[in-house]
Amino acid sequence: MKIDEIPTPAAVIDAAALNRNLQTMSERLPGSSLRPHVKAHKCTALAAQQAALGHLAFTCATPREVLGMIEAGVGQDLLLANAVLDVDRLKQVARAAEAAGVIARVAVDSPETIDAAHRAGIRDVIIDVDVGMPRCGIAPTEAGRLADLARQHGLAVSGVMGYEGHLQMVTDRDEARERVTTAMKLLRSAHDDVGGDIVSTGGTGTHDLHTIGLEHPTGVTDVQAGSYVMVDTQYASLQQGFEQALTIVGTVIAHHEQRYVTDVGLKALGMDHGDPAIDSCKVWFCSDEHTTFSSSEQTFHLGERVHVRPAHVDPTIARHEYLWLVEDGEVVDRWAIDLRHW
Ligand SMILES: Cc1ncc(COP(=O)(O)O)c(C=O)c1O
Incomplete structure (x- = not known):
């Protein structure tokens, strides 16, 4: 045809350009240092290409994305990086993850989201921290208390996430680097109080400004970039x-x-x-x-x-x-x- x-x-994809994008990002952020966000493409066949390049942990924005990834058998560690209060949908996620032997971690940023995760039978949560973008995410100074509450509910707390979405399009790269560092100081201070193995952040616009590794004072474990696979006119300008x-x-x-x-x-x-x-x-x-x-x-x-x-x-x-x-x-x-x- x-x-x-x-x-x-x-919606048409230039297959060669897609492959080059996947390869380029994989070289910059290999394996577990990239937690590709599936919300950019919403396509399990494309996620399978990312998995084939060695990225087995993914970021999702909706319960449907997590369920679809589990049904397709793509990914071993799925982070639902969003506040979800819908217990029925979370129950479906918990059951499917359990049956498939996949880790499904759910972001929480309030006692109510903890309660929903607990009632749904979710095992792992991650504390979503406000690092400067006024959306979901608890204040860094409150993150430790929320982690304690989650543990009191019997939930395992895997760590923290904090999406610095307000910095994705800062065109002056020196300024962007400085502001990302400030945001990551907040995230790491929250992590000091929360504990856990994961410090997850970032997007396409900041993927090159993060240090991987918690031994670095503002380092993170993984970057949640998604748009790099296809790139819109806004990101192309970077x-x-x-x-x-x-x-x-x-x-x-x-x-x-x-x-x-x-x-x-x-x-x-x-x-x-x-x-x-x-x-x-x-x-x-x-x-x-x-x-x-x-x-x-x-x-x-x-x-x-x-x-x-x-x-x-x-x-x-x-x-x-x-x-x-x-x-x-x-x-x-x-x-x-x-x-x-x-
Ligand atoms: C929680 C979260 N992480 C990461 C991203 C980064 O995605 P992108 O690479 O498309 O900027 C987004 C985008 O909105 C997001 O909401």
């Missing part, structure tokens, strides 16, 4: 040596005066990081089912395919059923985006 025969809009492997392929469905219209619209794109890009074109705007664009360098005919580069990979992927892998214009595989929903 040729790329032009895929029904559009379609120029970290990864390629934009994902495009949403659309069909040019209208051409009037100087404007073209493709069938890749808001329902095929995550838009929270702004408009997508089309090489050598000016994107005018996106609407539900359309992106309107123009080009002073290129002409398009109706029916022609156009590659739309999303500004944010994660919410874009969650809108698609399949990843189409393409090499030299030929479709070589189709992977289900099977970790979608909650």
Whole structure:
């Protein structure tokens, strides 16, 4: 099948670029020093490629992602890096992990999340610490008390995590390094009070700013990067040596005066990081089912395919059923985006 025969809009991956991204990250953060975040691709077939490169511990954002990974038999150590109060869903995670002999650790940041994990039969928790991003995560000075409470509930406490999401797009790398170090001092001070083997943090934007190893005063055990596999226009601007492997392929469905219209619209794109890009074109705007664009360098005919580069990979992927892998214009595989929903 040729790329032009895929029904559009379609999430298309340049297989060679994907492999280079996987390889590059694996060389920088080998084995257990990378805990790939599956929320970026939501695809167990892609996670299996990461596992084949030696990354057997994964980060997940939803119970569905953890369950899907267990069902697919990918990964041995799954961290649900999110506050979850839904006891029924956590019960499913606990049962599936037990049956498969997989470690499922759940992040907790309150007595209520501890209670939910306990009631669900979860065995391992990790204390989620606020390192400066105003989202989930308990204050570093409170982390030790929360760990004590978890232990009183009979839960094993594996360590701490703290996602410095507010620092992922700091473009001045010296400033980024300094602020990451400050955030990691907070995480390590929490770890001193919590104990456990794991200090987990980081994303694609900061993966190169962390020191691996707890013998270093601000070192961590693993980095939770996810977007590096496909890279959106936002992360591409950091120029970290990864390629934009994902495009949403659309069909040019209208051409009037100087404007073209493709069938890749808001329902095929995550838009929270702004408009997508089309090489050598000016994107005018996106609407539900359309992106309107123009080009002073290129002409398009109706029916022609156009590659739309999303500004944010994660919410874009969650809108698609399949990843189409393409090499030299030929479709070589189709992977289900099977970790979608909650
Ligand atoms: C808890 C957590 N860890 C890590 C990441 C890093 O992911 P990425 O590599 O896509 O920046 C995220 C992204 O939002 C996250 O929420």
